[in-house]
Amino acid sequence: MPSIQEDTSPNAPLIRAREDDDNALHDGPTTPSALQHSGNAFIWALTVAACVSGLLFGYDTASISGMLVSIGTDLSSRPLSNLDKGFITSSTSFFALVASPVAGSLADTVGRKNIILFSDGLFIFGALWQAFTSSAWGMILGRSVVGFAIGGASLIVPLYIAELAPGHLRGRLVTVTLLFITGGQVIAYLVGWAFSTMSGGWRWMVGLGAAPAIAQIAMLVFMPETPRFLAKAQKEVEARAVLAKVYRGMVPDTSELIAETMSAIKKEILEEEEAHVQLKTSESGSCIPATLHSLLLHPPHARALAITCILQGLQQLCGFNSLMYFSATIFQRLRFSSPTLTSLSVAGTNFLFTIAAFHLIDRVGRRRILLITVPLMTVALVLCATAFSFVEAPQQHQIKVPESNADTIPNTRLPAIGILVAILLYVSTYAMGLGPVPWQQSELFPLSVRSLGSGLATATNWGCNTVVGLTFLPMMDLLTPTWTFVSYALVCLIGWLIIWHIYPETMGLGLEQVGDLLKDGWGVKESMDRLKATRRSRRALE
Structure with a gap:
């Protein structure tokens, strides 16, 4: 293992990193003491x-x-x-x-x-x-x-x-x-x-x-x-x-952690440079910039881009920001006495359950937390759609014209309260899963394409955000609120199936280790096997 003072030349460190013990790199720079810190x-x-x-x-x-x-x-x-x-x-x-x-x-x-x-x-x-x-x-x-x-x-x-x-x-x-x-x-x-x-x-x-x-x-x-x-x-x-x-402070002597991390980084840089040279040679006539070319056509990079763009798109197309932008309009239509303060309950719930995500994401895992919360989001959207069916009146479902429709809303407050409860359930489960997990996107990309890959995934998020913002009110008019929320529920269901098949568990892995998962496939089974092995090791140490 190289010491802190080694590797002063620009090329020798990369070559030596390649020759380091593969088992040490697989374990990554996380000793048991560090894992508990x-x-x-x-x-x-x-x-x-x-x-x-x-x-x-x-x-x-x-x-x-x-x-x-x-x-x-x-x-x-x-x-x-x-x-x-x-x-x-x-x-x-x-x-x-x-x-x-x-x-x-x-x-x-x-x-x-x-x-x-x-x-x-x-x-x-x-x-x-x-x-x-x-x-x-x-x-x-x-x-x-x-x-x-x-x-x-x-x-x-x-x-x-x-x-x-x-x-x-x-x-x-x-x-x-x-x-x-x-x-x-x-x-x-x-x-x-x-x-x-x-x-x-x-x-x-x-x-x-x-x-x-x-x-x-x-x-x-x-x-x-x-x-x-x-x-x-x-x-x-x-x-x-x-x-x-x-x-x-994580371990008494940090030199080994530093050396392992630097070795893993240099090994990744060397492998990415070699892959880049091979791709450039095979596609020498391409006019696409080299980094973008690698990101789109090198299979491990393309898999990382597909996962991150799908998660970022799902985060928006599930309809969450329609609530953030138009919740006051919805609550005004439902005759809540203070629509603005009721909307604040949505933002407050989002904040509180993001705190819960903070405590769970490195304990439960990214993949598992999505597989648990996305079905709950689907249920909440279906409940919301069902409750809206008791509020809508024939010919008067336009949610953006609340004053002219007040007399068409049933006297009972149960449907309105049901909608509020369903929205809060939806927001709370979103905040624990689809809210934070897509933003872990950087960990899926190797260093050579991390910035551009993250940029394209983030652009997907903002593109889908714009689509939702532009289409929500027209969908409420054309499809009725019930079918609008059913549409978002279907998006969640399709997203859950995709997550099940292609999103590996990255909890606890070093950035350089995550890239290994996508080299020969989606890495779902390998990631779960590695997680089980890590937990067995921890139990044995305890």
């Missing part, structure tokens, strides 16, 4: 600092709800039309879709940390532009800038944390991002409620989004680059220094 102050401080971007992500996507009902005639000296509102709302998700693959490509050149810094600059500019604009098109421009920032942050922050975190903590630390996102949504609802009666209060709603970004820029001074990026950039000394801080 909950992390040190350094790794938690880095996680919290990086996740401020998640807070901005959640705040800026949720603040639109309160802003639109408070603007009045402040923009362009007229009330906003439905077209204005549509452009203002959709511009954020559209430009997040554009930014994700761009950020993924740039991250391999300028580094993960610099993408976070650039996103903060966009968050500040976009928030202040929105606060001071006086026209509808100015607001659309500001929301577009924020969309660019969200697209970059939603990709890079989970990737940054995944590349820093020890394998046994990776799921929990990436899930902290979701805690900050859902917390940001709750804060946005509360700020919207606080400023809703103030003249020009909407300017404070959007302008306050600059404050966390300013704070994060100050934190970035103390945030290092990830050891994987540093190793790829041939900065091994810096990479080892970061790993020493990450593993500090």
Whole structure:
């Protein structure tokens, strides 16, 4: 096993890593002592600092709800039309879709940390532009800038944390991002409620989004680059220094953990370079960029891309964000006395059960938690659809025109309460499974395609997000609420079947180990066998 002082030449370390004991690499840099350690102050401080971007992500996507009902005639000296509102709302998700693959490509050149810094600059500019604009098109421009920032942050922050975190903590630390996102949504609802009666209060709603970004820029001074990026950039000394801080306190002597991790990283870099050369030779006439070519045509990479894009698409096409965007409209149609506060219960439930996911994801496992929660989501959607069938009236099912239909709703409150309970069940199970698990996407890609692969998967998320946002109300009109929610239930059912067949369990594995699962297939059986073996070993040690 190489020592910390070895491997000073750029090529010798990669060759020696290839010759290391394969069994040691298979076991990965996770000794029993490390597996029981909950992390040190350094790794938690880095996680919290990086996740401020998640807070901005959640705040800026949720603040639109309160802003639109408070603007009045402040923009362009007229009330906003439905077209204005549509452009203002959709511009954020559209430009997040554009930014994700761009950020993924740039991250391999300028580094993960610099993408976070650039996103903060966009968050500040976009928030202040929105606060001071006086026209509808100015607001659309500001929301577009924020969309660019969200697209970059939603990709890079989970990737940054995944590349820093020890394998046994990776799921929990990436899930902290979701805690900050859902917390940001709750804060946005509360700020919207606080400023809703103030003249020009909407300017404070959007302008306050600059404050966390300013704070994060100050934190970035103390945030290092990830050891994987540093190793790829041939900065091994810096990479080892970061790993020493990450593993500090997990075992009495961290040198073996550092050496094993560096050996695994270098072995992966060498294998990926060889695979890249072979692919380039076989497809020498291709005009596709080399990294994209490898991602699409090299089978292990293509399998990773398929899994991550399917999970990210399922996360949105199951209809969750239709509730986040239109829950107040739904609850107003159902004659709840305070639709906004009722909507806050949805955001609050999402936040609380994301905390549950934080505790479960590295104990239960990614695959198992999805196989348990997605069927419960399906049941909740069917219950919601059934309850809506008792609320709808013939010719009067349009959910977006609540006032004219009040007399068509039955006097009983049971269907409305049933819908609320079903929605909360749906949100709680989503928050534990489909909410956090797709964002573990970085762990499925090897280092050479990790940034671009994560960028394309994130772009899939934002593309499907845009589709759901545009189609929800038309579906409610054309299909009725009952069949709209049945459609989402069918998406969940199909998604569950796909997860069962192709998504391997990655809990507790090092990033370099995860790539081995997809070399010759989907790796589902191999991953479950490895998980059983690991649990037997732990029981034997205990």
